[in-house]
Amino acid sequence: AVNLSEPEEVVRKYSEELKMPPADEDCNICMEKLTSSSGYNDVCESKAIKPEAVGTLTQCKHTFHLLCMLAMYSNGNKDGSLQCPSCKTIYGEKTGTQPKGKMEVSKYPESLPGHEGYGTILIVYNINRGIQGPEHPNPGSPYTARGFPRYCYLPDNEMGRKVLELLKVAWNRRLIFTIGTSSTTGESNTVVWNEIHHKTEMNSNHSGHGYPDPNYLDNVLAELAAQGVTEDCLRQ
Ligand code: NAD
Numbered sequence: 001a002v003n004l005s006e007p008e009e010v011v012r013k014y015s016e017e018l019k020m021p022p023a024d025e026d027c028n029i030c031m032e033k034l035t036s037s038s039g040y041n042d043v044c045e046s047k048a049i050k051p052e053a054v055g056t057l058t059q060c061k062h063t064f065h066l067l068c069m070l071a072m073y074s075n076g077n078k079d080g081s082l083q084c085p086s087c088k089t090i091y092g093e094k095t096g097t098q099p100k101g102k103m104e105v106s107k108y109p110e111s112l113p114g115h116e117g118y119g120t121i122l123i124v125y126n127i128n129r130g131i132q133g134p135e136h137p138n139p140g141s142p143y144t145a146r147g148f149p150r151y152c153y154l155p156d157n158e159m160g161r162k163v164l165e166l167l168k169v170a171w172n173r174r175l176i177f178t179i180g181t182s183s184t185t186g187e188s189n190t191v192v193w194n195e196i197h198h199k200t201e202m203n204s205n206h207s208g209h210g211y212p213d214p215n216y217l218d219n220v221l222a223e224l225a226a227q228g229v230t231e232d233c234l235r236q
């Protein structure tokens with residue numbers, strides 16, 4: 001989604017300015033008192049937001065300097081969404097920086113261990129190496145893509161099919177992979193999984209990312225929700 005809002009507009013949209021900042025409370029972004037100026041005063045300039053302005057996020061009611069929220073937003077991928085740093089509530093639609101690629105789905109009659117009686121959904125992700133964009137850690141530098149295509153498995157039951165639909169939403173929001181440092185190999189500037197776990201083994205569990213795992217579907221639903229991808233996304 002292309003976002004045309006100015007950073008100030010995004011902060012204003014999801015917060016309400018307070019006339020009186022609460023005494024004896026710190027801003028969880030800059031760690032300064034809410035009654036003093038934003039600690040980002042020196043590095044973040046804004047004509048529209050004063051350094052002493054304080055605002056409360058509309059849903060979760062956590063309070064920060066408006067300039068600190070602006071600095072936090074400007075430091076991210078500026079997709080028009082804001083995430084509360086205290087409780088992780090997402091305002092708007094969070095997107096990621098997954099590089100371009102393909103997600104393909106097919107089905108097999110074989111069962112996964114622990115899901116006997118159901119077939120299997122196979123997801124194949126394919127991403128090639130390329131050059132990093134402005135949203136990536138080192139714009140203009142190359143990135144590698146190891147171990148692609150990556151094969152992932154879900155049980156073809158009601159919950160598995162729901163997870164599949166949510167994974168498609170996450171893919172379209174560029175949330176499944178990111179560019180960073182692989183914790184497995186230590187390689188930097190490479191395509192890595194991004195906080196939504198996948199099962200990449202079907203009939204074995206050498207990596208710990210295989211079946212059986214009775215908690216997997218619940219866990220991945222929680223990880224999707226933490227990225228703002230919930231059943232509500234399927235009703236729209
Ligand atoms: P990473 O090591 O930075 O880890 C990121 C997250 O992915 C962590 O939460 C981790 O628990 C999880 N993860 C690690 N290994 C996984 C695996 N085999 N299957 C599913 N999840 C895994 O992430 P990364 O660098 O993207 O992946 C780890 C390594 O696994 C890479 O070297 C990659 O090439 C390899 N891999 C290969 C295949 C394949 O089908 N050939 C599939 C998945 C991963």
Ligand code: ZN
Nearest residue numbers: 027030065068
């Ligand atoms: Zn602050």
Ligand code: ZN
Nearest residue numbers: 060062084087
């Ligand atoms: Zn909050």
